[in-house]
Amino acid sequence: MEHQTIKLRNFLMLMIGFVLFAWGSSSCYYDKEEELYPNPPNCDTTNITxxxxxxxxxxxxxxxxxxxxxxxxxxxxxxxxxxxxxxxxxxxxxxxxxxxxxxxxxxxxxxxxxxxxxxxxxxxxxxxxxx
Ligand code: HEC
Structure with a gap:
């Protein structure tokens, strides 16, 4: 019984960790400038002076x-x-x-x-x- 409770708790911790991780990385993803201003195709933005x-x-x-x-x-x-x-x-x-x-x-x-x-x-x- 004791053993099972620990396993369940570990599992829940893992799930919470996963959800936080997924949420955190997706909000970063949408903050990226390239996502807000996607480059037109074949538009090279390297070496701009x-x-x-x-x-x-x-x-x-x-x-x-x-x-x-x-x-x-x-x-x-x-x-x-x-x-x-x-x-x-x-x-x-x-x-x-x-x-x-x-x-x-x-x-x-x-x-x-x-x-x-x-x-x-x-x-x-x-x-x-x-x-
Ligand atoms: C045919 C002439 C002409 C061309 C070409 C032109 N402008 Fe203008 N510009 C004006 C005039 C006249 C004004 C004064 C506001 C008005 O009449 O719309 C002005 C105003 C501006 C302003 C002030 C805008 C504001 O609201 O404060 C900026 C900044 C500006 N021009 C930048 C540019 C840039 C950058 C380009 C090229 C991409 C450009 N202009 C091309 C004539 C021109």
């Missing part, structure tokens, strides 16, 4: 209106220092992701191509390094 990845996208889509010489709305996207100002203000992320409360950019166009946007958001989430 400001100079090689981000600056060329801005050159092609933004600098014609937001160049240093005569910037629309005083917003400048053609160098890191000025770009960092609108990143820190939150308007860069808001504008390119068409979040409510921000003017959607590029102006009067669709969002940037999905992979370009993914790369920019990835870079932003990593602290927008000047690399």
């Amino acid at each position: 400001y100079s090689e990845t981000i600056a060329p996208v801005l050159q092609n889509n933004c600098n014609m209106c937001h160049g240093s010489a005569s910037p629309s709305a005083g917003i400048i996207t053609d160098n890191y220092t000025d770009l960092k100002n609108i990143i820190d203000a939150g308007s860069f992320r808001g504008a390119i992701n068409h979040l409510s409360g921000y003017s959607p950019m590029p102006k009067d166009e669709n969002k940037l191509p999905e992979c370009d946007l993914t790369k920019i958001n990835y870079w932003l989430n990593n602290g927008a390094p000047n690399n």
Whole structure:
């Protein structure tokens, strides 16, 4: 009798442990950034840098209106220092992701191509390094 009670208790402990483990690992799983922002297929997010990845996208889509010489709305996207100002203000992320409360950019166009946007958001989430 005594022996059986111990076995039952061990079994219950094991079950509780298992349930806690399953619950714990599944909540981690859903917190992962890749799950919240899945990459589009064939979009390579390795080796992203400001100079090689981000600056060329801005050159092609933004600098014609937001160049240093005569910037629309005083917003400048053609160098890191000025770009960092609108990143820190939150308007860069808001504008390119068409979040409510921000003017959607590029102006009067669709969002940037999905992979370009993914790369920019990835870079932003990593602290927008000047690399
Ligand atoms: C055709 C010109 C044009 C292009 C291209 C353009 N913008 Fe703009 N942008 C504007 C104008 C004009 C404004 C002022 C707000 C408005 O009129 O919508 C503005 C505003 C902004 C703002 C401020 C938004 C806010 O709500 O505070 C940001 C940030 C911005 N642009 C970033 C960008 C980025 C990044 C790109 C490229 C992906 C881009 N813009 C492309 C003309 C442009």
